[in-house]
């Protein structure tokens with residue numbers, strides 16, 4: 364990442380789990396006098412006209428209505444707001460699911476040259492080994508013919524971990540998660556006074572770590588435009604640029620790169636695998652190519668690409 368030292372102020376990769384990020388954001392929001400936070404409030408309905416948006420939520424069995432100039436729907440992949448607005452979530456769901464196992468076992472003591480993030484391509488069973496401060500997270504694809512119970516059984520969990528690194532003892536796992544993986548983008552990111560952002564607007568496979576990062580880029584892009592319209596007198600049409608910029612990035616960049624990353628890991632053809640390795644080696648050995656590659660994987664060139672969209 365040092366190759367990016369002239370491009371960014373922080374030329375390193377920060378492994379920050381989302382629960383830590385949300386705690387930091389919460390702490391920051393609490394310092395702002397114009398922010399109110401309502402936990403355990405479930406969105407039930409949304410209505411809008413030319414002037415306002417009205418949001419109905421239930422909180423402890425009571426219905427409450429909020430009104431505002433605009434609404435940002437950031438309610439995740441299963442967004443109720445997106446569904447209420449009948450905005451299509453175009454794309455597909457992969458037939459296999461992904462299994463994430465977290466363990467305190469120190470892989471770095473046993474596997475040489477481990478990085479904090481390791482994408483391990485393998486024609487039979489690829490995996491991702493990712494270090495967070497106290498744990499290693501190991502991500503495996505599952506077979507389409509395995510049931511959830513089979514995948515989550517002790518036998519299968521130990522089998523996968525032992526296949527990765529054989530040892531005499533069983534592995535102790537701290538978390539086990541099995542989930543479906545999608546590549547989907549909402550048909551529109553704006554419906555009048557409502558904007559979609561984050562997973563509500565686009566979801567992708569986690570290979571490349573672009574989901575949360577893409578959501579943060581959405582928030583950054585949209586909030587600046589809202590400030591320009593609400594406080595700095597820019598025309599309302601300025602807000603349409605949010606969709607033009609961020610939807611293009613979600614399709615052209617986030618979804619296509621994560622899909623390509625998956626193909627790279629799971630490739631079985633030995634000739635294509637060899638060519639992929641040669642290509643990556645060539646990039647790694649050439650600092651100009653490596654810098655361009657890092658600008659892409661760290662999503663910096665996507666910001667530049669978005670900015671160029673009028």
Ligand SMILES: Cc1cc2nc3c(=O)[nH]c(=O)nc-3n(C[C@H](O)[C@H](O)[C@H](O)COP(=O)(O)OP(=O)(O)OC[C@H]3O[C@@H](n4cnc5c(N)ncnc54)[C@H](O)[C@@H]3O)c2cc1C
Nearest residue numbers: 404405406437438439443561562569572573574575576578
């Ligand atoms: C295994 C895995 C690994 C990943 N790794 C990475 C990574 O390394 N880097 C990366 O950038 N991304 C990663 N992602 C993706 C990342 O987790 C998501 O992109 C991110 O969580 C999306 O944030 P969000 O705020 O848009 O949605 P969410 O995190 O889903 O938050 C939505 C919120 O809305 C709330 N909500 C939902 N419905 C309602 C309702 N009706 N009323 C009120 N509230 C509601 C939910 O409770 C939730 O709090 C990974 C994802 C997975 C599954």
